Amino acid sequence: MQCPVCQSDSKVLDTRWIEEENSIRRKRECIQCSKRFVTYEKIEDKPLVVIKKSGRRELFDGSKLLKGLAKACEKRPISIEELNQMILDVEKELKNQYTEVPASEIGECIMHKLMQMDEVAYVRFASVYKDFSDVQTFIREIEVMKERK
Numbered sequence: 001m002q003c004p005v006c007q008s009d010s011k012v013l014d015t016r017w018i019e020e021e022n023s024i025r026r027k028r029e030c031i032q033c034s035k036r037f038v039t040y041e042k043i044e045d046k047p048l049v050v051i052k053k054s055g056r057r058e059l060f061d062g063s064k065l066l067k068g069l070a071k072a073c074e075k076r077p078i079s080i081e082e083l084n085q086m087i088l089d090v091e092k093e094l095k096n097q098y099t100e101v102p103a104s105e106i107g108e109c110i111m112h113k114l115m116q117m118d119e120v121a122y123v124r125f126a127s128v129y130k131d132f133s134d135v136q137t138f139i140r141e142i143e144v145m146k147e148r149k
């Protein structure tokens with residue numbers, strides 16, 4: 001890090017982690033003019049990478065999930081705020097476990113939460129997500145859900 005006065009190099013005198021700002025504060029001193037200054041390094045939230053079925057990777061996109069969920073929850077007593085919170089929770093949980101998460105894991109996680117919130121929304125979401133190809137699979141899914149209750 002260059003000195004703001006003479007542009008020479010500086011040395012670090014003290015490093016402190018400031019949790020509430022998620023940043024690192026460093027006290028520095030210029031090796032030339034001895035000017036002291038402080039720098040902050042903001043630590044970016046580490047991104048969650050999603051591995052798609054095709055093997056392609058993309059960044060976790062909560063707004064995309066929200067769209068799918070909002071559709072599944074149409075005319076159900078679940079607010080957008082609740083869905084938003086649920087997506088935030090899912091993202092947080094997954095970040096604790098993964099750096100790269102398979103897309104299927106996200107789906108499972110959401111379905112699990114949705115099941116506890118609203119059965120109709122759950123079945124709607126699952127039917128799109130699991131791509132039920134026939135009525136039998138669909139009925140089985142509902143039976144599994146009833147058993148878990």
Ligand SMILES: [Zn+2]
Pocket residue numbers: 003004005006007008030031032033034035
């Ligand atoms: Zn200097």
